[in-house]
Amino acid sequence: MMNVQPNTPETIAIEEGNLPVNEKVFLKKLLKNKLAAIGLAVTILMILVAIFAPFIATHPPNEMNVGNSLKPIGADGHFLGTDNYGRDLFSRLVYGARISLIVGVSAVLFGAILGTFLGLISGYFGGKLDSIIMRTMDGLFAFPFILLAITLMTVLGQGLVNVIIAIGIANIPGFARIVRGQVLSVKEEEYIEVTHSLGATHSRILFQHVLPNCLAPLIVYGTMSVAGAIISEAALSFLGLGVQPPTASWGSILKDGKDFLVLNPQMATFSGLAILITVLGINLFGDGLRDALDPKMRV
Amino acid sequence: MSENLLSIEDLDVEFRSSSSTVKAVNGVNLTLKKKETLGIVGESGSGKSVTATALMQLIPSPPGKISNGKILFNGIDLLTLSKKEMRSIRGNEIAMIFQDPMTSLNPVFTVGNQIIEAIRQHKKISKKEARLEAIAMLKTVGIPEPEKRIDMYPHEFSGGMRQRAMIAIALSCNPKLLIADEPTTALDVTVQAQILELMKDLQQTNDTAIIMITHDLGVVWEMCDNIIVMYAGTTVESGSVETIFKNPLHPYTWGLLESQITTDVQHNEKLPAIPGSPPDLRKPVLGCPFVDRCPYSEEVCHTKKPEYIEVEPGHFAACHFQHETSRLEKKEGMFVD
Amino acid sequence: MGKYIIKRLFDLLPTVFVVAVIVFIITRLIPGNPAAVMLGPTASVEDIEKLTTQLGLDQPLYKQFLDYLLGLLQGDFGTSLSYNQPVAQLIMERFPNTVILALAALVIALLIGIPAGMISAARQNSALDYGVMLVSLLGVSMPIFWLGVMLVLFFSVNLGWFPATGMGTLDDGLLSYIKHLILPSITLATIPMATFARITRSSMLEVISQEYIKTARAKGVAEFWVISKHVLKNALTPILTVLGMQISMLLGGAVLTETIFSWPGMGRLIVDAIDKRDFVVVQGTVLFIAIIFVLVNLLVDILYKVVNPRVNYESSKGGGQ
Numbered sequence: 001m002m003n004v005q006p007n008t009p010e011t012i013a014i015e016e017g018n019l020p021v022n023e024k025v026f027l028k029k030l031l032k033n034k035l036a037a038i039g040l041a042v043t044i045l046m047i048l049v050a051i052f053a054p055f056i057a058t059h060p061p062n063e064m065n066v067g068n069s070l071k072p073i074g075a076d077g078h079f080l081g082t083d084n085y086g087r088d089l090f091s092r093l094v095y096g097a098r099i100s101l102i103v104g105v106s107a108v109l110f111g112a113i114l115g116t117f118l119g120l121i122s123g124y125f126g127g128k129l130d131s132i133i134m135r136t137m138d139g140l141f142a143f144p145f146i147l148l149a150i151t152l153m154t155v156l157g158q159g160l161v162n163v164i165i166a167i168g169i170a171n172i173p174g175f176a177r178i179v180r181g182q183v184l185s186v187k188e189e190e191y192i193e194v195t196h197s198l199g200a201t202h203s204r205i206l207f208q209h210v211l212p213n214c215l216a217p218l219i220v221y222g223t224m225s226v227a228g229a230i231i232s233e234a235a236l237s238f239l240g241l242g243v244q245p246p247t248a249s250w251g252s253i254l255k256d257g258k259d260f261l262v263l264n265p266q267m268a269t270f271s272g273l274a275i276l277i278t279v280l281g282i283n284l285f286g287d288g289l290r291d292a293l294d295p296k297m298r299v
Numbered sequence: 300m301s302e303n304l305l306s307i308e309d310l311d312v313e314f315r316s317s318s319s320t321v322k323a324v325n326g327v328n329l330t331l332k333k334k335e336t337l338g339i340v341g342e343s344g345s346g347k348s349v350t351a352t353a354l355m356q357l358i359p360s361p362p363g364k365i366s367n368g369k370i371l372f373n374g375i376d377l378l379t380l381s382k383k384e385m386r387s388i389r390g391n392e393i394a395m396i397f398q399d400p401m402t403s404l405n406p407v408f409t410v411g412n413q414i415i416e417a418i419r420q421h422k423k424i425s426k427k428e429a430r431l432e433a434i435a436m437l438k439t440v441g442i443p444e445p446e447k448r449i450d451m452y453p454h455e456f457s458g459g460m461r462q463r464a465m466i467a468i469a470l471s472c473n474p475k476l477l478i479a480d481e482p483t484t485a486l487d488v489t490v491q492a493q494i495l496e497l498m499k500d501l502q503q504t505n506d507t508a509i510i511m512i513t514h515d516l517g518v519v520w521e522m523c524d525n526i527i528v529m530y531a532g533t534t535v536e537s538g539s540v541e542t543i544f545k546n547p548l549h550p551y552t553w554g555l556l557e558s559q560i561t562t563d564v565q566h567n568e569k570l571p572a573i574p575g576s577p578p579d580l581r582k583p584v585l586g587c588p589f590v591d592r593c594p595y596s597e598e599v600c601h602t603k604k605p606e607y608i609e610v611e612p613g614h615f616a617a618c619h620f621q622h623e624t625s626r627l628e629k630k631e632g633m634f635v636d
Numbered sequence: 637m638g639k640y641i642i643k644r645l646f647d648l649l650p651t652v653f654v655v656a657v658i659v660f661i662i663t664r665l666i667p668g669n670p671a672a673v674m675l676g677p678t679a680s681v682e683d684i685e686k687l688t689t690q691l692g693l694d695q696p697l698y699k700q701f702l703d704y705l706l707g708l709l710q711g712d713f714g715t716s717l718s719y720n721q722p723v724a725q726l727i728m729e730r731f732p733n734t735v736i737l738a739l740a741a742l743v744i745a746l747l748i749g750i751p752a753g754m755i756s757a758a759r760q761n762s763a764l765d766y767g768v769m770l771v772s773l774l775g776v777s778m779p780i781f782w783l784g785v786m787l788v789l790f791f792s793v794n795l796g797w798f799p800a801t802g803m804g805t806l807d808d809g810l811l812s813y814i815k816h817l818i819l820p821s822i823t824l825a826t827i828p829m830a831t832f833a834r835i836t837r838s839s840m841l842e843v844i845s846q847e848y849i850k851t852a853r854a855k856g857v858a859e860f861w862v863i864s865k866h867v868l869k870n871a872l873t874p875i876l877t878v879l880g881m882q883i884s885m886l887l888g889g890a891v892l893t894e895t896i897f898s899w900p901g902m903g904r905l906i907v908d909a910i911d912k913r914d915f916v917v918v919q920g921t922v923l924f925i926a927i928i929f930v931l932v933n934l935l936v937d938i939l940y941k942v943v944n945p946r947v948n949y950e951s952s953k954g955g956g957q
Contacts, residue, residue, distance in 0.1 A: 135650055135651065135654050136654055136658075138651050138654065139651055139654030139655045139657070139658050139926075140658060142651060142655050142926040142927075142929050142930050143655075143658075143922065143925070143926050143929075144884045144885065144887045144888025144889075144891075144925065144929065145884070145885075145888055146888040146889070146891060146892070147887065147888045147891060147906075147922055147925060150891065150906065150910070151659075151662055151918060151922050152662060152665075154910050154915070154918055155662055155663065155665045155666050155915075156665070157667075227777065231779050234779055234781070234782075235779070235781055235892055238781045238892070239891075239892070239895060239907060239910075241910070251781075254779075254781065254782055254785065257785070258785050258896070261785070261788065261789050261793055262793055265789055268782070268785050268786070268789065269786065269789075271782070272779055272782025272783075272785065272786065273782075275779045275782060276774075276777060276778060276779060276782065279777040279778075279779070280773065280774060280777040283773060283776065283777045284773065287773070352850075355853075355854055357850060357853050357854060382859075386856045386857075386858060387856065388856070389853070389854055389855065389856035390854060390855035390856035390857075391856060394854065394855075395851075395854040397847050397850065397851065398847075399847060402846060402847040402848060403847040403848050403850070403851045404848055404851065405848040405849075405851070405852065405866055405870070406848070406870065406944075406945070407869045407870055407943070407944060407945060408866075408869070413851075416852075416855065416857065417855040417856075420855055420856045420857060421856060452945045454945070465851070468851070468855065469854075
């Protein structure tokens with residue numbers, strides 16, 4: 001977010017050589033960025049909450065008690081009150097972190113692996129294969145992200161795995177484009193030709209030489225995409241197209257909360273806050289990553 | 300004093316960041332008479348461009364700040380002027396052209412648009428009149444078919460033509476002072492000569508004083524009346540071109556002259572090597588800033604800052620040993636036959 | 637210019653074709669017989685068979701696809717079962733409402749986002765800059781369906797300033813119309829607004845350090861004009877690129893926003909159709925939105941030329957984007 005300033009004293013008065021990019025410098029740069037450090041801390045906190053959900057939650061997340069529904073904050077040992085089925089809101093939010101992170105990470109991995117593969121072969125081999133793949137990616141790009149996911153969910157039906165697949169597919173074209181762009185620029189480098197003339201196989205060149213060059217932008221884009229995927233999962237669940245009830249998901253809690261805004265505003269409020277804080281944390285961290293790894297990338 | 304068009308006294312410019320403060324300019328003194336041409340020479344980072352930028356009050360602030368000194372232009376201290384008053388001087392009384400004509404024109408506006416903007420900034424005339432003036436200006440700087448060229452974008456111009464267009468912008472309001480920051484460095488040798496010739500001609504017809512910032516001593520010899528040598532943010536020597544070339548007093552000036560005479564520097568971006576590098580301006584300099592690279596340094600150079608004194612009429616230098624003729628003999632007459 | 641536009645329109649044909657193929661394939665992914673799914677578990681075998689024939693699902697796949705394409709070429713997006721209306725007609729009834737919502741959001745986003753980014757860049761590293769950047773990061777991280785719900789909770793439920801749902805008609809007066817529009821358009825504007833602020837800031841910072849900006853200042857041009865004329869016009873190209881992408885966000889976000897505020901647009905149409913298992917409507921509407929998006933991006937490409945004289949169209953190749 002905070003770009004490198006063009007007019008620092010150092011750049012004006014002192015000619016600095018290119019710093020060697022090593023891990024130490026990178027880490028230093030990343031942690032010096034306070035906002036990125038905060039983002040990382042929030043992200044790690046959310047991961048810990050997801051992993052240790054059973055220990056953090058005060059109640060079983062799906063335990064219903066209709067007689068005890070829509071209780072306010074602090075009632076009967078319910079830290080944040082109860083939802084319309086009398087389930088403990090806090091515990092459901094804690095378990096919701098699991099769904100968000102599982103979907104966020106898996107969907108992006110799904111999209112990244114397929115997208116990277118398509119981008120690699122498309123950029124590397126070029127020709128007809130390239131135009132077929134990239135035309136398809138252009139076509140997929142023509143759908144607003146969430147709309148593509150919605151359409152896929154309508155067809156696939158509710159369920160955790162289907163959510164991952166739907167959001168994963170919607171993620172493919174972005175990764176394919178980035179990787180293809182990188183491949184095209186790496187391909188021009190001389191050493192690739194030399195390696196080729198030495199008789200290296202295509203897969204060796206691709207995986208040993210081309211792919212490592214794509215890593216920096218992939219990591220940055222991937223991090224940002226996890227944030228996007230978490231929002232998309234919540235959006236799908238909000239529309240009733242996400243994970244199956246009674247599984248706790250922040251989006252579905254928000255969907256229920258929307259109907260009880262007056263009686264119990266904390267359902268909608270806290271589920272959304274959980275999404276916002278997690279996504280903000282990941283985005284802060286992603287911004288820092290970008291500035292440290294690849295300052296030329298935009299928003 | 301009153302005949303001076305410009306005089307800069309004890310100018311300090313610093314750049315601050317959270318971790319350090321860089322004294323990019325540290326005690327610069329210079330004077331310039333009407334119609335005179337002054338050359339400022341020095342390595343990159345010596346503060347010559349910062350001095351010029353400070354003179355225009357275009358130092359980006361923050362992080363930059365003019366922390367001390369006076370800039371008297373026609374007897375008025377520019378540093379006391381309001382932003383608005385300063386704007387009426389910029390481009391009108393003092394104009395500036397930059398090193399790289401490829402990047403100093405705005406790519407999304409036509410050349411004409413940019414000249415007209417400069418004219419209308421300071422003269423209350425209609426767009427039509429300004430356009431006619433702009434065409435005349437393009438003609439003056441030697442651009443063929445100015446009626447057609449005026450509506451072209453910078454990317455449709457060659458490097459030399461762009462620098463001509465820059466000069467047209469700079470001279471459109473008949474400034475009394477033109478600051479040229481490495482105006483020919485980015486150009487081909489033949490074009491360089493043409494641009495210098497053009498500047499000379501225009502200077503004579505318009506009675507403009509010029510500050511020529513350069514690392515190319517050939518350009519200085521060609522164009523300038525006086526010269527100022529800058530090192531690590533301060534003026535180390537100044538005088539008429541003849542004096543400096545014939546009788547340089549500061550070891551850094553010797554180094555400069557020597558390296559330029561012995562190597563072809565036409566295409567070098569930086570000055571040829573004098574062993575070592577300038578001091579870190581983030582730290583206060585105790586003694587002579589050149590001490591680490593000076594082959595003649597002695598104890599005193601490390602501890603005491605040399606004063607900038609008038610050695611002979613019009614010839615200033617900042618060196619503890621400027622009177623030691625034994626050293627000067629070695630150098631005398633080496634550079635100018 | 638005219639030639640270029642025509643050429644680009646032809647370039648779009650393959651993309652539109654691919655889009656149609658994708659929509660076709662997705663609808664064929666429905667497990668089992670779509671007709672059975674659409675009619676629900678209570679349907680009789682006869683009804684299912686009837687619908688199967690009506691939808692052409694008993695035909696070979698290539699025949700189905702050809703019929704589908706031929707239909708599209710004639711503007712036939714199929715016929716909705718639940719609404720008993722041609723899908724094209726349904727879309728045309730609701731599309732203007734979505735356009736109004738999206739345009740209102742876009743105007744808000746541009747009018748606030750770009751100046752915010754400009755101020756941020758002009759005052760780089762000031763408290764104001766950090767403030768704008770923090771808020772805009774909050775904006776791009778915002779789950780807008782939550783923001784919408786919160787706005788309803790606060791401004792409709794608690795304060796009662798704005799209606800919580802529905803779209804006003806001009807018959808009730810302009811004020812009512814605008815009141816209905818405010819919460820949904822702010823909700824939908826949030827992400828584009830924040831994105832514009834970020835991209836404006838970063839591309840302006842890139843331009844501000846350029847030499848020609850120094851030239852402009854050296855001419856005596858006032859800082860306000862340096863920023864809003866010299867810097868902004870150069871920074872517009874990346875802003876335009878983002879604009880193209882944000883149109884996509886707006887169309888997608890409209891689905892969520894319209895659901896929250898019961899806005900009678902295409903997003904609402906899709907969500908309703910999903911509830912009713914009316915795949916024909918989903919398929920048609922999604923395809924329509926994708927085509928609109930492709931066309932809007934063509935418009936953005938043309939704007940590039942206006943903004944940036946260096947863009948050379950002879951060499952630029954058309955892509956879907």
